[in-house]
Amino acid sequence: MKVSELEDLHGQIATCPACDLCKSRTHAVPGEGAANAEVMLVGEGPGFHEDQQARPFVGPAGHFLDELLSSVGLRRSEVYITNVVKCRPPQNRDPLPAEIEACRRHLERQIDLIKPRLIVTLGRYSLAWFFPKDSISKVHGHLRQRDGRYFVHMYHPAAALHAGNLRSVIMEDFLKVPVALAQAREASQTAAAATAAVEPAAEQMRLF
Ligand code: SF4
Numbered sequence: 001m002k003v004s005e006l007e008d009l010h011g012q013i014a015t016c017p018a019c020d021l022c023k024s025r026t027h028a029v030p031g032e033g034a035a036n037a038e039v040m041l042v043g044e045g046p047g048f049h050e051d052q053q054a055r056p057f058v059g060p061a062g063h064f065l066d067e068l069l070s071s072v073g074l075r076r077s078e079v080y081i082t083n084v085v086k087c088r089p090p091q092n093r094d095p096l097p098a099e100i101e102a103c104r105r106h107l108e109r110q111i112d113l114i115k116p117r118l119i120v121t122l123g124r125y126s127l128a129w130f131f132p133k134d135s136i137s138k139v140h141g142h143l144r145q146r147d148g149r150y151f152v153h154m155y156h157p158a159a160a161l162h163a164g165n166l167r168s169v170i171m172e173d174f175l176k177v178p179v180a181l182a183q184a185r186e187a188s189q190t191a192a193a194a195t196a197a198v199e200p201a202a203e204q205m206r207l208f
Contacts, residue, residue: 003035006035010030010031013086013106016103019099019102019103020099024087024088024090027052027054029046029083031081031110032056032080034078034080035113038079038116038181039119040080040114041057041120042107042119043057043123043156044122045084048092049062056081056082056083060158061156061158061160062157064160065081068170071171071174072178074178084100084107084125085099085100086103107129116149117185118151118177118181119149119151120151120152120154120177122155122156123158140155141172142176143179149184151180152176152180157170
């Protein structure tokens, strides 16, 4: 059911006409990965290669992202990867505020369906989507929690292609991902155990 809902959403995104980026795209890039992923990675928008292949993070920045995932023992197939805007901005320019807002509902729906324990924001546009007041230079590598969900903030992998000194920073920041995931799993188990302890008591209340 959940898989088919996600596939339906991908179909809707593929033909979405909600902003002008639909006019210049070759393909929309909804996202890909496991429908029950614990980790969702959210980038900025598709680039040239992604637009051609309808897949997220398949160009040089994507190869670096694969390295990062591998460095913490994760495979692409077990996470879910998407972007703030699903269609390529012309000449890889930054997405406009109106485009980000038009596309907001798609990412909201993806989060609703997949319910990741941990969201990794990649770059400042992704950070701003979730935490508009924060600056990537101040919060990169930070782990935090909001409404029961964990977040780790990273520079965009493409930044390492333009500024080589950021490569080691990004690699170090990415080590927070398994830490955050372990914390999120533990919090979930604690919450489940607390619920299980309350339920028999409630049952007894009904019996007497
Ligand atoms: S960027 Fe988002 S809102 Fe704009 S056309 Fe593509 S899918 Fe639709």
